[in-house]
Amino acid sequence: MSTTVTQDMSFLHLITSASVLVQLVMLILILISLSSWWFIFRKLFVIRYEIKKTDDFEDIFWRGVDLNALHQRIISSRYESGSLERIFAAGFGEFTKHPAGSDLDAVMESTRRAMRATYQREMDYLESHLSFLATVGSVSPYVGLFGTVWGIMNSFRSLSSVTQATIAHVAPGIAEALIATAMGLFAAIPAVVAYNRYASRTDQLATRFESFMEELSNVLQRRAAE
Amino acid sequence: MSSSDPRNSPHSEPKSLLAGVLAVVVHLLFIALLVFGVSWKDHPPEGMMVDIWTELPKPVPEPVKTQAPPKQPKPVPEPVKPEPEPPKPEPIKPEPPKPEPPKPEPPKPEPVKPEPQKAAVAAPVKKPDIAMKQKPEPVKENKPDPEEQKKKEQEKIKEQEKQKELEKKKELEKKKELEKQKELEKQKELEKQKELEKQQEIAKQKEAEKQKALEKQKELQKQKEKELAAQRQREQEAKAQREAEAQRAAQQAAARNQVTSEIGKYKALILAKIRSRIVMPPDLPGNPVAEFSVTLLPGGDILDVRLSKSSGHPAFDSAVERAIFLSKPLPLPPDPMLFNEFRNLNITVHYRE
Numbered sequence: 001m002s003t004t005v006t007q008d009m010s011f012l013h014l015i016t017s018a019s020v021l022v023q024l025v026m027l028i029l030i031l032i033s034l035s036s037w038w039f040i041f042r043k044l045f046v047i048r049y050e051i052k053k054t055d056d057f058e059d060i061f062w063r064g065v066d067l068n069a070l071h072q073r074i075i076s077s078r079y080e081s082g083s084l085e086r087i088f089a090a091g092f093g094e095f096t097k098h099p100a101g102s103d104l105d106a107v108m109e110s111t112r113r114a115m116r117a118t119y120q121r122e123m124d125y126l127e128s129h130l131s132f133l134a135t136v137g138s139v140s141p142y143v144g145l146f147g148t149v150w151g152i153m154n155s156f157r158s159l160s161s162v163t164q165a166t167i168a169h170v171a172p173g174i175a176e177a178l179i180a181t182a183m184g185l186f187a188a189i190p191a192v193v194a195y196n197r198y199a200s201r202t203d204q205l206a207t208r209f210e211s212f213m214e215e216l217s218n219v220l221q222r223r224a225a226e
Numbered sequence: 227m228s229s230s231d232p233r234n235s236p237h238s239e240p241k242s243l244l245a246g247v248l249a250v251v252v253h254l255l256f257i258a259l260l261v262f263g264v265s266w267k268d269h270p271p272e273g274m275m276v277d278i279w280t281e282l283p284k285p286v287p288e289p290v291k292t293q294a295p296p297k298q299p300k301p302v303p304e305p306v307k308p309e310p311e312p313p314k315p316e317p318i319k320p321e322p323p324k325p326e327p328p329k330p331e332p333p334k335p336e337p338v339k340p341e342p343q344k345a346a347v348a349a350p351v352k353k354p355d356i357a358m359k360q361k362p363e364p365v366k367e368n369k370p371d372p373e374e375q376k377k378k379e380q381e382k383i384k385e386q387e388k389q390k391e392l393e394k395k396k397e398l399e400k401k402k403e404l405e406k407q408k409e410l411e412k413q414k415e416l417e418k419q420k421e422l423e424k425q426q427e428i429a430k431q432k433e434a435e436k437q438k439a440l441e442k443q444k445e446l447q448k449q450k451e452k453e454l455a456a457q458r459q460r461e462q463e464a465k466a467q468r469e470a471e472a473q474r475a476a477q478q479a480a481a482r483n484q485v486t487s488e489i490g491k492y493k494a495l496i497l498a499k500i501r502s503r504i505v506m507p508p509d510l511p512g513n514p515v516a517e518f519s520v521t522l523l524p525g526g527d528i529l530d531v532r533l534s535k536s537s538g539h540p541a542f543d544s545a546v547e548r549a550i551f552l553s554k555p556l557p558l559p560p561d562p563m564l565f566n567e568f569r570n571l572n573i574t575v576h577y578r579e
Contacts (some may be wrong), residue, residue: 013262037252042243049240186256206503 014176019154025147025180028195029140029214033187036136040127047201050126053082056210066170067092067223083122088216091115095220108217115213122209126202130195137192144184151177279551488559489567495557500573503549507541513578514539516546524562526555535578546575 015026072088074081094114098107155173159165258414374397379392521530531550536543558568
């Protein structure tokens with residue numbers, strides 16, 4: 001009586017007694033979840049860092065610092081610079097490379113191209129791994145569901161050999177199969193939340209970068225005209 | 227521009243190791259929550275189990291303890307018997323009469339003490355016996371003493387001291403003999419007691435065996451009764467089954483009869499309807515018979531009519547065929563289960579009824 005009423009339903013026992021395929025699905029989900037959380041934290045730090053750097057640089061830039069000195073400082077500390085600083089460095093470097101008497105439109109065009117190229121590269125860097133988070137968010141529930149369906153199939157198949165079918169025959173199999181779904185959801189939910197949050201943050205950064213590029217080109221054009 | 231590329235590609239990503247550590251920590255937290263959460267839910271049923279099992283085993287050891295003590299005293303008296311025997315021969319050799327009874331006494335209470343601990347029933351029986359033996363001893367010893375004194379006085383007066391000594395020796399010998407006899411008697415009494423105890427034990431054992439045998443017989447009788455009752459039940463069940471089967475068979479037969487009568491009725495109705503629509507060709511010789519196989523649809527519609535056996539008169543055949551088509555829908559029983567009987571109908575029409 002006592003052994004049949006309370007089967008060992010501890011979490012570890014459920015995992016170890018699952019079928020090989022379900023265990024494989026669980027392993028894949030654990031790896032996916034680990035890497036997705038790794039990227040979540042990495043992107044969290046990166047985006048926070050970029051926002052802080054952008055705030056600082058805009059603050060410094062609009063305070064009316066000498067642009068040459070700013071450019072020199074950015075080039076000397078290249079690894080500690082933020083995305084917006086690099087965009088500025090690329091644009092201002094391209095602007096200063098042209099001789100003084102050259103055509104203003106051509107100079108501004110090449111400056112804008114340089115800034116656009118750096119902007120693209122920076123956005124690519126900021127948005128890297130976000131697609132991975134999106135994939136995890138959309139796929140891992142299905143992977144977990146696959147493991148669950150497989151486990152439930154097996155538990156029902158074992159039910160066919162029993163003359164008297166009770167819920168106690170199926171319950172452990174279903175419970176251990178449902179762990180796969182739980183793992184998939186555990187991997188998916190944070191990934192989706194993080195993806196949405198980081199995507200909106202990078203969009204905000206992108207608009208800030210673009211507006212800065214426009215303003216910088218105006219500033220440079222005025223400076224060239226003087 | 228080429229100089230700006232290396233600046234952009236090695237982005238100094240902050241704290242990527244810390245991110246990995248944090249990810250692992252999050253998972254460990256989650257797993258710990260799951261394990262403790264699930265096992266925490268497991269505990270209440272385990273507690274229930276423990277309660278059930280601690281209650282049950284208690285009554286089990288208690289009867290064992292109560293049964294054990296009666297078993298122990300039986301082997302105990304056997305080792306006790308050899309113990310008193312060796313001390314008795316030892317006190318016999320030292321002669322002094324008065325110390326003799328006390329010497330055997332100390333060894334006796336020693337074996338007696340363990341007995342009340344193990345079995346209270348055997349000890350009180352032995353104690354009065356020992357007291358009885360001890361009391362007569364001094365009485366018998368006192369009696370010879372005055373006799374000796376009288377004899378000694380007479381002998382002192384009449385006879386010489388040698389005779390007295392001889393008599394004393396004889397008396398001493400007599401005393402010894404008496405004492406020996408008493409001891410022998412005591413031993414005999416002890417042996418008798420032991421034998422009685424043995425007999426009592428044997429009797430008890432026999433009674434127990436008888437009781438066991440009676441219980442076994444009762445159990446056997448109960449089992450037999452149970453078996454008989456089970457057999458009766460089986461027989462009754464078998465009878466009930468047979469009756470039920472018979473009833474079913476009767477019902478089925480009745481249903482079949484009903485079905486066949488229903489089928490026959492509707493076949494007659496179909497034939498009558500067809501017959502009513504036949505425009506009989508006049509003046510045919512004899513009684514020609516035309517047979518048609520008609521395929522019906524549910525609802526009475528006619529799917530196909532084939533002439534399976536011609537009557538020999540094409541006019542009659544065509545007249546019957548036209549009548550069959552005219553008489554649709556054919557009357558069918560309302561029960562759709564019976565339609566299978568009408569799906570392929572064989573209709574035989576006689577020229578004259």
